[in-house]
Amino acid sequence: MKLRFTKMHGAGNDFVVIDGVRQRIDFTPGQWRRIADRHFGIGADQVLLVEPAPAGSDVDFRYRIFNADGGEVEQCGNGARCFVRFVVDQGLTAKRAIRVATMSGVIEPRLEADGRITVDMGPPAFEPARIPFDAAGLAPRPQGQDDTWPLAVDGATRWISVVSMGNPHAVQFVDDVDTAPVASEGPLIEHSPRFPARVNAGFAQPVPGGIRLRVWERGAGETLACGTGACAAAVAAIRRGLAISPVQVHTRGGLLSIAWDGGSVFMTGPAATVFEGEIDLAALPSPDSE
Ligand SMILES: N[C@H](CCC[C@H](N)C(=O)O)C(=O)O
Numbered sequence: 001m002k003l004r005f006t007k008m009h010g011a012g013n014d015f016v017v018i019d020g021v022r023q024r025i026d027f028t029p030g031q032w033r034r035i036a037d038r039h040f041g042i043g044a045d046q047v048l049l050v051e052p053a054p055a056g057s058d059v060d061f062r063y064r065i066f067n068a069d070g071g072e073v074e075q076c077g078n079g080a081r082c083f084v085r086f087v088v089d090q091g092l093t094a095k096r097a098i099r100v101a102t103m104s105g106v107i108e109p110r111l112e113a114d115g116r117i118t119v120d121m122g123p124p125a126f127e128p129a130r131i132p133f134d135a136a137g138l139a140p141r142p143q144g145q146d147d148t149w150p151l152a153v154d155g156a157t158r159w160i161s162v163v164s165m166g167n168p169h170a171v172q173f174v175d176d177v178d179t180a181p182v183a184s185e186g187p188l189i190e191h192s193p194r195f196p197a198r199v200n201a202g203f204a205q206p207v208p209g210g211i212r213l214r215v216w217e218r219g220a221g222e223t224l225a226c227g228t229g230a231c232a233a234a235v236a237a238i239r240r241g242l243a244i245s246p247v248q249v250h251t252r253g254g255l256l257s258i259a260w261d262g263g264s265v266f267m268t269g270p271a272a273t274v275f276e277g278e279i280d281l282a283a284l285p286s287p288d289s290e
Contacts, residue, residue, distance in 0.1 A: 012224030012253020067219025077227020104166025186216020224253030
């Protein structure tokens with residue numbers, strides 16, 4: 001049996017997008033992992049599953065997000081932009097502003113006339129319990145309007161901002177993202193016991209007009225861009241007095257614009273379709289093998 005898919009990216013953060021509206025999909029973590037595998041599967045940072053709106057809901061669709069490690073997660077900003085491009089291009093909706101349910105709540109992406117997409121990502125959260133971040137025994141150090149927290153990383157102390165965009169982010173500010181220890185410290189932060197649900201680790205560098213940003217993503221490793229990570233880092237920069245809204249976020253895969261005035265975070269950026277294809281389900285591990 002064949003499974004149709006669409007390969008897309010948002011600022012270089014790449015996705016396999018699967019239509020769960022016109023085909024019934026129910027995979028195990030091992031099957032999601034295989035689809036995302038860059039050698040034995042199709043290859044992607046995340047796999048997105050587009051589903052019909054839940055019965056009785058006031059949304060147009062539901063969209064589910066699976067990291068390359070096969071784990072389902074709460075939110076994906078670049079994925080939200082690709083979701084809109086997908087449902088419009090596939091003729092699944094005539095709307096251009098779409099309400100979509102995710103594991104962490106309803107977001108509202110909108111396809112702009114110039115082809116870019118703006119997403120109301122909802123409000124950020126900072127309280128440790130809402131990240132979740134275990135702050136027991138730690139004393140925060142205020143920086144502007146922000147609380148920074150001392151995180152032990154490989155014998156060093158990194159002062160991080162903790163932000164939830166529905167998914168957890170730990171953001172630190174560095175002098176130069178190009179030399180930041182993303183590959184060495186990113187996984188240590190991701191798996192820190194202070195983050196019981198693990199965490200996405202952002203490394204941000206203030207620059208005129210905004211920030212440069214690299215993100216070691218939970219369940220995927222370093223990606224070329226992270227939409228929720230851009231939201232989290234932009235909000236932390238504004239709270240620390242290191243940037244003003246709208247924040248231009250320069251990622252290795254492209255430019256995202258983040259606006260925040262204390263309420264919802266609005267993210268604007270690109271979404272591109274690369275190719276469509278089919279995968280033979282026999283290439284996936286059997287459901288009972290995981
Ligand atoms: N790795 C993230 C999910 C994908 C987020 C990212 N690709 C984005 O664009 O927001 C997490 O585990 O929370």
